[in-house]
Amino acid sequence: MKVRELLRQRPWIGIAVCFGAVLIAAASVWATLRSSEPAMPLMPASVFFSDDDGKTYFADDSARISGFDHAGKTAYQAAVFQCGHGSPFVGYLIKFNASGKSALEQIPDAERRANSSQAWGIRQTSSLIKRPSDKSWISLDGAAAANQVLNPPCPDNSSDTPHQILP
Structure with a gap:
């Protein structure tokens, strides 16, 4: 069965794949923001x-x-x-x-x-x-x-x- 036919017969698969991609992207952004410390001003020498x-x-x-x-x-x-x-x-x-x-x-x-x-x-x-x-x-x-x-x-x-x- 080809991918197009599969998606036509079962559209929920396409929706699930898109939803999963959005969740992965959101988790990636959240992890990046959570792990970074606030920038401290640099001290001169x-x-x-x-x-x-x-x-x-x-x-x-x-x-x-x-x-x-x-x-x-x-x-x-x-x-x-x-x-x-x-x-x-x-x-x-x-x-x-x-x-x-x-x-x-x-x-x-x-x-x-x-x-x-x-x-x-x-x-x-x-x-x-x-x-x-x-x-x-x-x-x-x-x-x-x-x-x-x-x-x-x-x-x-x-x-x-x-x-x-x-x-």
Whole structure:
């Protein structure tokens, strides 16, 4: 019996084959989406730090954990910005709460540098930020206040939008 004749006599076979193909395709898409982890932002090889409350900054290994000793001073990660062609400036400093810092210290340097999902999660939940010269640190969870710190104005009060620069 030829295939056409078979399908004419028993149309449910064609319907079953099509339905099976759709199920296999859907299962394939579902398995692909389920197995992929959310993309974590990549960490650059080095980031900026400041040991004088943002007056100056220096580049160091991104695996360093903010709050380390640098020539007898505590160095915090610094987010450095530039407005137009103006001089770069420290927009805010970053450190981690005690439990976050302790947890990051347990992760190998290579994983911190690669920003593994574990390191990324700790950074997201334990980061504290402040503007240079501010006395208190703000949790990233403090939505409105944190948003103001994360979006620093240009030092010359120009209407330029500051963009973050990396080493």
